[in-house]
Structure formats: structure tokens, C-alpha cells
Amino acid sequence: MSARENALNRNIETESQNRLTQSTLVNNAIPVISIADEGEDCSRKTLQTSGSLVRHITQPKSYAAMVGEKKNSRMKLSFIPLEIVDGKLVVKYQSSDVMIGINRWKSTTFGYVLGINPSFGAIENFARNRWNVFGFEKYFKLSLRVFLFKFESDEGRDAMLDEGMWIFAQYPMIVSSWTPESNLERRGVEKILVWVKIPFLSLQFWNDEMLSKIGSYIGNNFFVDGAT
Incomplete structure (x- = not known):
């Protein structure tokens, strides 16, 4: 065998070994998915072996997929044909329809602070720090000045109200139990209960x-x- 043929065979053998090494590296790669915080994109995967980074595979989510995830947590509505009475569309409902909403909000209070318009976070911190012992559950900002406070039970709500006047940052807080007849608008106050x-x-x-x-x-x- 000539020297030229020997050199050619060595090149072929070396190239075959390199291909085998690359193939083994990829086949033995370990997929690693890092745990992300809530709301982060978890579709990125990293392939690595013994500390050696091989490549990144990114699978971006489509806009439709991201919007679909948000919609899944929303209240689902449906179209209900309306009746026409005297040429006008009329919405008709049963007492059972209303009872669903009444039962949902029956352990709720609403209120506002006289003299100031506190931020969402400030009111929520106030409610959680002082009313957790009464079973405070959730807080909603109904408008710029009016807030809703939902409790786990009627007993907890009433116990909070029985404590008397609540003071927020040295300003009186007007809190009332919600009923279907409640006016949730902030009105001018002529009289106030004080200790x-x-x-x-x-x-x-x-x-x-x-x-x-x-x-x-x-x-x-x-x-x-x-x-x-």
C-alpha cells in the first residue's frame, strides 16, 4: 500500500471517529427544563452533558395560545335569544337567576374612607391585617372610591361590623353590609356613627x-x- 493510500485511510478513520463522538454526544444529551416563576414562558429547553452546553431549542407560544390561556380563567358567557314585547327587546329572568348572585355576594361588605382616596394596595393591606381574624377572603375595588370586602361567612362579616367604627390612617371608614337594595355609590355623609x-x-x-x-x-x- 502506498504512502498516499495510507494517509487517505487515516483521514477516513479519523473522520469516522469524529462523527461517532458527535453522535454519542447528542444521543447522551440530557434535556433540562428549569422551573420558571408563574407567568414566565416555560417552553425553552436546554440540552447539556456534564456541564457542556450543546444547543438551545426555543418553542415560542403563538398569540392565539397565550390569549386562550387567559380566556380559560374568565367567566364564560353564552348568547341567549331575547323576547320582543311591543316591538322592544326585553330581558326576562327567573328569581333563581338572581339568587345565584345574591348567594355569591351575601357575605360581602362595601365601604369607603372619608376624606381620602386610598390606593388599592393600601386598602387590601388594611383589610388583611385587621380582618383576617373575621374570615376576610377577598377585596375588590368597585370604583375610584368604593370598595367591596368579601368574607367567608355571614358570622365573620357581622363580627367585623360589630367592632364599631374602623379608622384608616386617622380617617373614618364607612363600612356597611351588602344587600340587593344597597346603593354602591359613594354619597355625601350627613351623619356618622362614632365612639x-x-x-x-x-x-x-x-x-x-x-x-x-x-x-x-x-x-x-x-x-x-x-x-x-
């Missing part, structure tokens, strides 16, 4: 008659707190 503290009141005045007379100097009396 009155009378420091160092002598014990001989701690009776219904005297406390009623002293309280009448300020306004209408209702009741005293549990400690009194």
Missing part, C-alpha cells in the same frame, strides 16, 4: 341615666361598648 371616649369620668356617673345625659350633649346616643 366617644370620656377620660377620667368619675365612677358615680357610670350609669345609664348619666351617660345618656352626657352623650346627648354631642348627639344621639345608641349604646356603650362592652368594657363600659
Whole structure:
């Protein structure tokens, strides 16, 4: 065999070994999917062997797929044909339809803060810090100034309301229990229920008659707190 043929055979053997090594590297590659935070794209996969990066495979999500994911969490509606009465479209419903909404919101209160318009986060922190013991569940911002506070039960909601006046950042907070007849608009307040503290009141005045007379100097009396 000539020297030229020997060199050619060695080149072929070396090339075959290189191909075998590359094939083994790819076949032994381990797919690794890193855990992403909620909302991140988890479609990116990395192939690697013993610390050696091979390549990246990115599978971008289509716009339709991303929009579809958001729609899945929304309330699904359907088209219901309306009736025509005297030439006008009329929406008819049953009492059972309304009861679905009443049962959903029956343990809810609504309210606002007099004097300021607090941010969404500030009100939510206030509610969670003070009302979790009453079973506070969720908070909604109904408008710029009016908020909804949903509780786990009617008992928890009523216990929160029975605590009396709530103060947010030194401003009175008007909170009421929701009913189907409730007006959820913020209205001008002419009267407000407040707790009155009378420091160092002598014990001989701690009776219904005297406390009623002293309280009448300020306004209408209702009741005293549990400690009194």
C-alpha cells in the first residue's frame, strides 16, 4: 500500500471517529427544563452533558395560545335569544337567576374612607391585617372610591361590623353590609356613627341615666361598648 493510500485511510478513520463522538454526544444529551416563576414562558429547553452546553431549542407560544390561556380563567358567557314585547327587546329572568348572585355576594361588605382616596394596595393591606381574624377572603375595588370586602361567612362579616367604627390612617371608614337594595355609590355623609371616649369620668356617673345625659350633649346616643 502506498504512502498516499495510507494517509487517505487515516483521514477516513479519523473522520469516522469524529462523527461517532458527535453522535454519542447528542444521543447522551440530557434535556433540562428549569422551573420558571408563574407567568414566565416555560417552553425553552436546554440540552447539556456534564456541564457542556450543546444547543438551545426555543418553542415560542403563538398569540392565539397565550390569549386562550387567559380566556380559560374568565367567566364564560353564552348568547341567549331575547323576547320582543311591543316591538322592544326585553330581558326576562327567573328569581333563581338572581339568587345565584345574591348567594355569591351575601357575605360581602362595601365601604369607603372619608376624606381620602386610598390606593388599592393600601386598602387590601388594611383589610388583611385587621380582618383576617373575621374570615376576610377577598377585596375588590368597585370604583375610584368604593370598595367591596368579601368574607367567608355571614358570622365573620357581622363580627367585623360589630367592632364599631374602623379608622384608616386617622380617617373614618364607612363600612356597611351588602344587600340587593344597597346603593354602591359613594354619597355625601350627613351623619356618622362614632365612639366617644370620656377620660377620667368619675365612677358615680357610670350609669345609664348619666351617660345618656352626657352623650346627648354631642348627639344621639345608641349604646356603650362592652368594657363600659
